[in-house]
Amino acid sequence: MSAANPSSPRAALCAASRAALLAAAALALSGCVEQDMSDLRAYAQEVLSRKGTRIDELPPVEPYEVYSYSSSDGVDPFEPFYKEEAPQPGEALAATDSGIRPNFDRNREELENYSLDSLRMMGTLELDEELWGIVRSPDGTIHRVQVGNYLGRNHGKIVSISEESIDLNEI
Numbered sequence: 708m709s710a711a712n713p714s715s716p717r718a719a720l721c722a723a724s725r726a727a728l729l730a731a732a733a734l735a736l737s738g739c740v741e742q743d744m745s746d747l748r749a750y751a752q753e754v755l756s757r758k759g760t761r762i763d764e765l766p767p768v769e770p771y772e773v774y775s776y777s778s779s780d781g782v783d784p785f786e787p788f789y790k791e792e793a794p795q796p797g798e799a800l801a802a803t804d805s806g807i808r809p810n811f812d813r814n815r816e817e818l819e820n821y822s823l824d825s826l827r828m829m830g831t832l833e834l835d836e837e838l839w840g841i842v843r844s845p846d847g848t849i850h851r852v853q854v855g856n857y858l859g860r861n862h863g864k865i866v867s868i869s870e871e872s873i874d875l876n877e878i
Contacts (some may be wrong), residue, residue, distance in 0.1 A: 809862040809878050816857045818842065818850055823859040823877075831870050840868045 818826065821844055829841040832851065840852045852858065852873070856865050863877035 807876070807878055818844065818852065818856070818858045819860060819862075821845060821859070823861075823863065826858060828873055831868065838868050838870075840865070840873045842873070 825845045827843045829843050829849065832839045832841055837853065842850045842852055842858070844850060852865060852868075854865050854868060857863060858865060858873070858875055859877060861877045863875040865873055865875045867874045
């Protein structure tokens with residue numbers, strides 16, 4: 708096989724077809740541009756000849772009134788609604804202790820990483836005549852819980868599950 712000769716008829720045909728293709732592309736692109744811009748100039752002249760109107764003044768800025776809180780009954784909104792009373796020296800600590808303590812020796816469950824208000828009960832599931840609760844965590848994961856599981860950050864243990872609610876004791 709020999710190298711193509713630049714003076715061969717095939718090379719001349721190839722060069723002619725390239726030139727024709729380039730000419731056709733240039734002609735097609737030049738047809739997209741319109742040289743007559745008289746309508747644009749007429750519109751710009753019409754806009755510039757319009758009479759301007761006066762812009763209304765801005766309304767005056769009203770001064771800020773400082774509000775000072777004063778309560779006639781002396782209630783401070785930043786104080787808690789209830790006050791825990793300190794035990795009297797004569798009272799025994801065991802009398803106020805309910806005896807319920809968290810079990811720190813058990814493995815923590817996944818739903819104990821979330822606060823209770825971020826967990827949502829989605830429904831229930833009955834499996835082998837046992838009612839399970841369906842709970843969605845904030846990351847969107849669906850969890851199946853039963854009586855004895857733990858929820859929330861404060862050692863909440865599930866004591867009962869119904870179709871309307873999941874009841875738990877929280878320490």
